[in-house]
Amino acid sequence: MVTAAPPDSVIDEVDLELINALQVTPRGSWAVLGRALDLDPATAARRWRRLTETGLAWVTCTIGPARHHEFCMAYIRVSVAPGSFDSVAATLLEEDSAPYLHHVTGPSPLLVVIAVRNPAAVSAFLRDVLDRLPGVTSYQAEIRTVGYSEPSRWRLDSLDPVRRGRLPPPAGESRGFTVDETDRALYRLLHIDGRTSFADLAAGTGISQATARRRVNRLLDTRHLRMRCDMAQSVSGWPITGVLWVHVPASSLDTVARALGNRAEVRLSCTLSGSANLLVMVWLRTLEGLTEFERVVGELHPGLTIVDRSVCLHTMKQMWRQLDSTGRVVRVFDPNRISFPGVPSPAEEEGLRS
Incomplete structure (x- = not known):
C-alpha cells in the first residue's frame, strides 16, 4: 500500500526524464541513471522514492516473450444490469487471474483481461465466474492469438537522444533453460517492486546475493522476464485511452499489426480470435x-x-495493481494470490505436487 498523496501531485520535467530512463533501464543503478540524466545519484534516488511512495510511478515485472507460449490471454467485454456495476467490478477486481480491469464507454462497460493456462481455463472462468456473478447480463470473450506490442514497450520519450544513448542496451535473445521455484519466487518479489535490491532478493528467496544477481540477469537476458516502468496516466501528458476493435484482411494482418505496434500512441497491439481480429489500445493527448x-x-x-x-474511463486494475481515478497505485495485490502466467502460485504448486 502506498501513502496518500494530493491529487495535484506535481511531476516536473526531471521526473519525466527519470521515468523515461527507467522505462529503458528499469533496474539501472542510480549511478548509471544519474550519469545519463546529469543528476547526482542520491537526487535521482530521492526523486524516485517520492514518485513510488505517492503511487505516481513504479517498476514491476511481466512474463517475457520466451514464456508467452505457456499461457492464454482473453479480452472479455462484460455487460451488467442497471445498478450492478459497482458490485460486478468489485468482484472482478479481486480475481487472481485478471491482471487488468477497465471501465469503458459503450454497452459493455467492463473490459476484463485474464491470463490463464489455456483455452479450457478461459472456459472455466466464463462458466465459474461470469455465468455465476449476479448482475452480469452478457459477455463476449476473444482470445489473443499474437501479441505485437505491449505496454512494457511504450515509452514516454522525454529523453533527448544524447541522454538516451548513455543508458545500457536492452536484454539479449532467448535461449532455453528450465525455470524453477527459486525463479518463481524472484518473479513474485520483483512484481511488488521491480527495483528490489539483489540483497533483498537474496534474503527473500534464501539464496546468496551473487546467485540472485546471476538468476535475475539470466531471466532478463533470455527474455523469460521483462521489467516495466509504469506511471499514473493523468500526469503522463497522454491522459486519454482509446480502445479500438479492428478488422484487417488476413493477407495484411501481420503487416498492419506490426506497423500500428510501432506507433508512439499505441500501448497494445494484438490479434484476436473474432471477426474484429485486431485490438489496439492507444494513449492520446x-x-x-x-x-x-x-x-x-x-x-x-x-x-x-x-x-x-x-x-477508457478508468483503468481500475493494471498488472495486478489497483489504480485510482487518476491512475495512481493505491494497492498492490499479494503476489502469493496471483496466478502469474507460466508461474504457478504457491497454492497451485502445492496442488500440482499433491
Missing part, C-alpha cells in the same frame, strides 16, 4: 486525438475497418 488517430491509420492502411471503439 486529447479526446479529439482518437478521431485523428483513426483518420491517419485509415489512410495508411486502406483495408483496415474499425468495428467498434470506446474510451
Whole structure:
C-alpha cells in the first residue's frame, strides 16, 4: 500500500526524464541513471522514492516473450444490469487471474483481461465466474492469438537522444533453460517492486546475493522476464485511452499489426480470435486525438475497418495493481494470490505436487 498523496501531485520535467530512463533501464543503478540524466545519484534516488511512495510511478515485472507460449490471454467485454456495476467490478477486481480491469464507454462497460493456462481455463472462468456473478447480463470473450506490442514497450520519450544513448542496451535473445521455484519466487518479489535490491532478493528467496544477481540477469537476458516502468496516466501528458476493435484482411494482418505496434500512441497491439481480429489500445493527448488517430491509420492502411471503439474511463486494475481515478497505485495485490502466467502460485504448486 502506498501513502496518500494530493491529487495535484506535481511531476516536473526531471521526473519525466527519470521515468523515461527507467522505462529503458528499469533496474539501472542510480549511478548509471544519474550519469545519463546529469543528476547526482542520491537526487535521482530521492526523486524516485517520492514518485513510488505517492503511487505516481513504479517498476514491476511481466512474463517475457520466451514464456508467452505457456499461457492464454482473453479480452472479455462484460455487460451488467442497471445498478450492478459497482458490485460486478468489485468482484472482478479481486480475481487472481485478471491482471487488468477497465471501465469503458459503450454497452459493455467492463473490459476484463485474464491470463490463464489455456483455452479450457478461459472456459472455466466464463462458466465459474461470469455465468455465476449476479448482475452480469452478457459477455463476449476473444482470445489473443499474437501479441505485437505491449505496454512494457511504450515509452514516454522525454529523453533527448544524447541522454538516451548513455543508458545500457536492452536484454539479449532467448535461449532455453528450465525455470524453477527459486525463479518463481524472484518473479513474485520483483512484481511488488521491480527495483528490489539483489540483497533483498537474496534474503527473500534464501539464496546468496551473487546467485540472485546471476538468476535475475539470466531471466532478463533470455527474455523469460521483462521489467516495466509504469506511471499514473493523468500526469503522463497522454491522459486519454482509446480502445479500438479492428478488422484487417488476413493477407495484411501481420503487416498492419506490426506497423500500428510501432506507433508512439499505441500501448497494445494484438490479434484476436473474432471477426474484429485486431485490438489496439492507444494513449492520446486529447479526446479529439482518437478521431485523428483513426483518420491517419485509415489512410495508411486502406483495408483496415474499425468495428467498434470506446474510451477508457478508468483503468481500475493494471498488472495486478489497483489504480485510482487518476491512475495512481493505491494497492498492490499479494503476489502469493496471483496466478502469474507460466508461474504457478504457491497454492497451485502445492496442488500440482499433491
